[in-house]
Amino acid sequence: MAPLIRIQLGIFFVLLCPVNIIGLWWAVGSPLVMDPNSICRKTKQLAGKQAELCQSQPEIIKEVIKGAKLGIRECQHQFRSRRWNCTSHSKYFGKVLQQDIRETAFVYAVTAAGVTHAVTQACSMGYLLQCGCEATRSRGPPRPADTGTEAVRWEWGGCGDDVEFGYEKSKQFMDGRQKTGKSDIRTLMDLHNNEAGRLAVRNYMRTECKCHGLSGSCTLRTCWRKMPPFREVGNRLLERFHGASKVMGGNDGKTLIPVGRNIKPPDKQDLIYSAESPDFCLPNRKTGSAGTRGRVCNSTALDMSGCDLLCCDRGYRDETVVYEENCLCRFHWCCVVQCKKCSVRKKLSLCM
Structure with missing residues (x-):
């Protein structure tokens, strides 16, 4: 009979979900947890454009860090069922970022996308004085839908997302950091993956109308441009991760070329890498692998979340977890919500 474990709800979710990273100190290439003030206090170690951004627009740095958090949370969601689950533990995370593997490519892309998204969102919400809603004076009218009736008048209005501002600030900070001790090829790869992340936001703007x-009746339709939801951005980057291109440096040391014959060069939205990933099955500090022992797996799934693949054929054990959660919640006027505590039993499969 499977063992019975009773734990509180908060502890249960800590076991199931990776720990959220608080922020990335990208400026010096360290995965250590830092806050915006810490970054700007160390401007001597920042590249010129980054130091300038800290000194002249420190409020934007706060949005940059929010974007980094957003990107890492999305990384943890997209990789939650994979052997490497985008763990934020600095002992492992930093080692992964030092390699030229496709997981590193995804982290760079999704973080650059997160910064673009967060800064743009802050503009639309009025949190930043340097930007606001998208300017639409020079833009042509939105393409009307085929409604089968007479033409409807259109005009730009509302508050469109100024993604160009978010794109430029992401580029200024993410691409402006110094890369001491790294080859030119690695620098080109990092810059390429940063751009792929930003384009996953900018190239997929959508038109919304009212x-x-x-x-x-609909005698007039007001339209504006909005960013895609960030989950959609993460899904798109995960597709690019699966189709990432392996590259190597050209003879001139300034270009990247695909590895293998008859392979088309990657475009700007593709992710690129130059080294094969470790299997991440066993703990290995050198590669940044935490191993998969104790990870929750799906005993019936055939994909990466299945126990055979996630546990690397080592087998798994079943445990029954009992945790408490709020239930039977009722609203009392005014203004209190009262809930009861209910015990919930859940059967888990854990890698050996």
Whole structure:
């Protein structure tokens, strides 16, 4: 009979979910947890454009860090069922970032995308004085939909997302850091993956509209441009991760070429890498692998979340977990919500 474990809800989720990283100190290439003030206090170690951003627009640095958090949380979601689950533990995370593998490519891309998204969102919300809603004076009218009726008048309005501002600030900070001790090829790869992340936001803007008119008619339609939800950005980058291109340095030391014959060069939205990933099955400080022992797996799945693949054929054990959660919640006027505590039993499969 499977062992019975009783734990509180908070502890249960700590076991199931990777620890959220607080932030990345990208400026000096360290995965250590830092805050915006810590970054700007060490401007002597920052590249010129980064130091300038800290000194002249420190409020943007706060949004940059929010974007880094957003990117790492998305990384942890997308890799939650893989052998490497984007753990934020500095002992492992830093070692992964030192390698030229496809996991590193994803981290760079999703973080650059997160910074783009966060800064742009801050503009739309009015949190930054340097930017606001997207300027639409020079833009042509939105393409009308085929409604089968007479043409509807269109005009730009609302508050469109100024993704160009977010894109530029992400580029300024993410691409501006010094890369001492790294080859030119690694620098080109990092810059390419940063750009792929930003384009996963900028190239997929969507038009949203609202109808105006009497009695529900749509005599005028006001439209604005919005960013895609960040989960959609993460999904798209995960597809690029699966189709990432392996590259090597050209003879001139300034270009990247695909490895293998008859392989088309990667475009700007593709992720690139130059070294094969470790299997991440066993703990290995050199490669940044924490191993998969104790990880929750799906005993019926055939994909990477399945126990055979996730546990690296070492087998798994079943445990029954009992945890408490709020239930039967009722709203009392005014303004209190009262809940009862209910015990929930869940069967887990854990890698050996």
